[in-house]
Amino acid sequence: MSSEINELRDSARQVMDGSGLAAAENESWALLGELGWLMVSVPEEAGGLGMGLEAACALQIEMGRGLATAPYLSALMSIEAVSASGAASELLENLMAGADYVAASLADNAVQCSASGDGVTLSATLCAVPSADKASHILVSSDEVLALVPADSVTLTATATWDTTRRLFEVELEGVDVPASGVLARGADAEAIAAKLAVLRDFSLAADAAGGAAALLDVTVEYLQTRRQFGRPLALFQALKHRCADLKAQVVAAEALLLDNLGRLGGGNDALLAQAARELACTVYTGVGEESLQLHGGIGMTSEHVCHLFLKRAMLDEHLGAPVDSYPQALAAALLEASA
Amino acid sequence: MTQAQSTDTLRQEIRHWLADNVPSGWREAMTNVEQEAFAQAQRDWFRKLVDAGYATPHWPEGWHGGGRSLAEQKVIFEEVARADAPRLIMFFVSLYHAACTLFECGTQEQQDKYLPGIIEGQVWCQGFSEPNAGSDLASLKTRAERKGDRYVINGQKVWSTMAQYADRCLLLVRTDKSGPPQAGQTYLLLDMKAKGITVRPIHQITGDDEFSEVFFDDVEVPVEDRVGEEGNGWAVAQATLASERGLTLVELGQRMRYSLPMITAAMREAGREDDASLRHELGKLSARVDATCALADRYLMRRISGEEQVGDASIVKLYFAETLREFTRLGKRVAGLSGQYDRGFMRGATQETGNWMVDFMNSYNWSIAGGSNEIQRNIIAERMLGMPREPKTWKLEG
Ligand SMILES: Cc1cc2nc3c(=O)[nH]c(=O)nc-3n(C[C@H](O)[C@H](O)[C@H](O)COP(=O)(O)OP(=O)(O)OC[C@H]3O[C@@H](n4cnc5c(N)ncnc54)[C@H](O)[C@@H]3O)c2cc1C
Numbered sequence: 087m088s089s090e091i092n093e094l095r096d097s098a099r100q101v102m103d104g105s106g107l108a109a110a111e112n113e114s115w116a117l118l119g120e121l122g123w124l125m126v127s128v129p130e131e132a133g134g135l136g137m138g139l140e141a142a143c144a145l146q147i148e149m150g151r152g153l154a155t156a157p158y159l160s161a162l163m164s165i166e167a168v169s170a171s172g173a174a175s176e177l178l179e180n181l182m183a184g185a186d187y188v189a190a191s192l193a194d195n196a197v198q199c200s201a202s203g204d205g206v207t208l209s210a211t212l213c214a215v216p217s218a219d220k221a222s223h224i225l226v227s228s229d230e231v232l233a234l235v236p237a238d239s240v241t242l243t244a245t246a247t248w249d250t251t252r253r254l255f256e257v258e259l260e261g262v263d264v265p266a267s268g269v270l271a272r273g274a275d276a277e278a279i280a281a282k283l284a285v286l287r288d289f290s291l292a293a294d295a296a297g298g299a300a301a302l303l304d305v306t307v308e309y310l311q312t313r314r315q316f317g318r319p320l321a322l323f324q325a326l327k328h329r330c331a332d333l334k335a336q337v338v339a340a341e342a343l344l345l346d347n348l349g350r351l352g353g354g355n356d357a358l359l360a361q362a363a364r365e366l367a368c369t370v371y372t373g374v375g376e377e378s379l380q381l382h383g384g385i386g387m388t389s390e391h392v393c394h395l396f397l398k399r400a401m402l403d404e405h406l407g408a409p410v411d412s413y414p415q416a417l418a419a420a421l422l423e424a425s426a
Numbered sequence: 427m428t429q430a431q432s433t434d435t436l437r438q439e440i441r442h443w444l445a446d447n448v449p450s451g452w453r454e455a456m457t458n459v460e461q462e463a464f465a466q467a468q469r470d471w472f473r474k475l476v477d478a479g480y481a482t483p484h485w486p487e488g489w490h491g492g493g494r495s496l497a498e499q500k501v502i503f504e505e506v507a508r509a510d511a512p513r514l515i516m517f518f519v520s521l522y523h524a525a526c527t528l529f530e531c532g533t534q535e536q537q538d539k540y541l542p543g544i545i546e547g548q549v550w551c552q553g554f555s556e557p558n559a560g561s562d563l564a565s566l567k568t569r570a571e572r573k574g575d576r577y578v579i580n581g582q583k584v585w586s587t588m589a590q591y592a593d594r595c596l597l598l599v600r601t602d603k604s605g606p607p608q609a610g611q612t613y614l615l616l617d618m619k620a621k622g623i624t625v626r627p628i629h630q631i632t633g634d635d636e637f638s639e640v641f642f643d644d645v646e647v648p649v650e651d652r653v654g655e656e657g658n659g660w661a662v663a664q665a666t667l668a669s670e671r672g673l674t675l676v677e678l679g680q681r682m683r684y685s686l687p688m689i690t691a692a693m694r695e696a697g698r699e700d701d702a703s704l705r706h707e708l709g710k711l712s713a714r715v716d717a718t719c720a721l722a723d724r725y726l727m728r729r730i731s732g733e734e735q736v737g738d739a740s741i742v743k744l745y746f747a748e749t750l751r752e753f754t755r756l757g758k759r760v761a762g763l764s765g766q767y768d769r770g771f772m773r774g775a776t777q778e779t780g781n782w783m784v785d786f787m788n789s790y791n792w793s794i795a796g797g798s799n800e801i802q803r804n805i806i807a808e809r810m811l812g813m814p815r816e817p818k819t820w821k822l823e824g
Binding site: 307310311319321322324327328330331332334335336338339340342343345346347362363365366369411413414415416417418419421422424425 | 689705810813
């Protein structure tokens with residue numbers, strides 16, 4: 087990581103620490119715009135900071151640590167889509183400033199698209215769309231089409247998950263007519279952008295997981311140091327120390343793979359790099375989540391304690407993006423193909 | 427030339443050299459052969475690498491092949507792995523442990539006396555562990571008594587890799603029992619041909635016998651072969667153990683990555699390339715293998731930039747050892763019953779020979795030797811995570 091990105095990450099850590107765990111969504115959203123975090127990976131020519139996906143991930147590691155509630159990833163995906171398609175710069179400016187929000191789905195969805203006049207007609211059920219009730223538009227992305235659909239032409243259903251740090255919606259499009267002005271890309275262009283969005287999404291999920299896992303492990307080690315049983319701190323018991331050490335090695339490894347793979351982007355295998363990072367980090371995060379709950383004993387089962395917030399976020403992260411089992415399958419398929 | 431350019435040039439150079447020089451078919455030639463054939467192949471490969479200047483990049487400037495930066499050394503290790511060249515197992519202690527100890531702690535006379543011999547191909551072994559001093563190395567008991575200008579050694583070492591071929595031994599002995607265990611140790615350079623030494627190879631679970639027991643019966647070592655002061659052996663031993671500076675794990679990580687196709691080949695052979703559950707395991711493993719490489723790489727970079735922290739090395743070693751175990755376990759699973767047939771073993775390879783039971787058994791080298799997984803976990807927990815240390819004393823109750 088360059089020193090520039092390290093600095094960004096340090097300042098993000100301070101900001102996140104200052105606003106506390108799972109700070110209110112509205113306040114943190116305002117902060118995102120103010121701090122310029124929505125524009126870090128937009129190229130300089132398009133008015134962004136041109137710091138690449140590495141910078142966005144550095145921020146997301148810290149947001150993962152702080153259980154950030156603002157829909158940062160969804161916003162980044164829309165910004166990436168608009169900027170990659172070269173659409174109206176005024177919209178891009180508003181999005182980067184946080185003055186406007188276009189919500190994007192964090193799942194893979196089937197989209198039916200047919201031509202109608204200059205525009206298209208779209209039908210789809212988009213899952214896992216964060217904070218869709220705050221959005222002016224919904225981003226619809228598939229291998230055929232990339233479009234912005236006004237929020238008032240879709241049906242939103244809140245789908246509360248166990249993870250209370252994020253608010254997800256299901257978005258129903260029933261034959262929505264989108265004029266040509268709302269179609270950002272079609273055909274091969276749309277497909278290429280969809281692939282880029284998947285890379286952004288998978289790396290971002292890995293970053294959220296890497297940050298969350300590290301933070302939860304810190305919380306757990308600290309708890310074991312303060313909690314006393316049998317006349318000594320629990321942290322003295324080797325059975326528990328070794329579990330923490332294993333988790334530490336896994337957390338460090340997940341972050342190493344994430345940063346290393348980010349550094350390799352642009353070599354023609356971006357999707358695989360993102361999938362590997364996401365596979366390992368999400369596996370590690372849920373693992374740390376499970377172990378941490380056990381290591382906290384009864385207190386971990388109480389809703390006042392933060393343990394469950396991380397655990398639930400880890401479990402949700404694992405099911406965002408492509409289906410969880412498709413990641414190892416994709417990695418294996420690539421290996422088999424390369425050695426065919 | 428910038429640093430990146432000079433490592434790129436070196437990379438091209440060594441890549442060409444390896445393409446021309448790695449003995450073709452060495453794996454087959456090392457399978458089911460007597461140890462002497464292996465030793466000879468090691469000597470030949472050593473000679474080639476030394477002559478080309480690739481065996482001693484970590485030696486100081488002025489020595490044959492020496493004066494390479496850590497970044498350049500890394501390139502050499504990476505390329506050796508990439509070319510699937512044999513590892514210099516028989517000479518690792520001489521080139522790394524012995525040489526680095528001499529450079530760091532030896533006198534000029536000792537350096538002049540021993541380093542040329544190392545380049546000529548002397549084999550060294552390491553005599554630290556004892557039957558009752560393994561993880562707790564500090565408790566070692568092999569005695570050295572000063573008599574005039576000699577030390578007289580009595581006791582026993584164990585697990586000494588390649589001791590049966592060694593000309594010399596890095597020997598850690600006790601010269602004083604009165605203080606705390608780390609004090610009172612002394613570091614000697616022992617002539618393995620000296621009178622009173624008995625070496626007994628140990629038969630391993632794989633059929634190989636890579637290490638030996640070494641017994642000492644009034645063995646004499648001249649005082650001038652002591653490294654550092656009497657009683658300062660523990661500190662010298664730390665220099666020995668730190669000598670390869672993470673390079674081995676860079677190499678081994680890469681070797682594991684390049685060996686992933688052995689698992690896909692085994693899947694095809696078993697007609698199970700479409701088996702979703704094997705694919706699942708393979709995908710998960712491949713992410714871990716990549717992470718192992720990323721960890722080793724970043725660790726070495728931190729060493730180069732001086733940012734290394736206590737425990738970093740433990741994380742890399744622990745993660746490697748666990749991933750290697752998984753790697754061999756998956757290979758074994760894919761091979762099924764045929765993986766259980768005893769087809770002998772290959773000498774001098776690492777843990778990726780595709781003879782999966784042997785590879786699996788050999789993966790324990792990395793979770794036991796050089797600080798076991800449990801010892802690494804202690805270090806990570808106590809020195810990185812700041813969890814309290816074990817109480818030093820222990821009493822039998824009642
Ligand atoms: C392939 C191989 C090559 C070797 N080569 C050499 C060599 O060339 N020269 C040399 O001097 N030595 C060599 N060794 C020895 C090696 O350094 C020791 O085996 C190692 O230090 C472990 O010691 P031990 O075998 O006595 O196991 P022990 O220390 O008896 O350990 C037994 C078990 O207890 C665990 N354990 C021990 N202490 C603790 C603790 N505090 N907390 C929790 N668990 C603990 C260990 O992890 C292990 O699982 C080699 C070993 C192997 C396997």
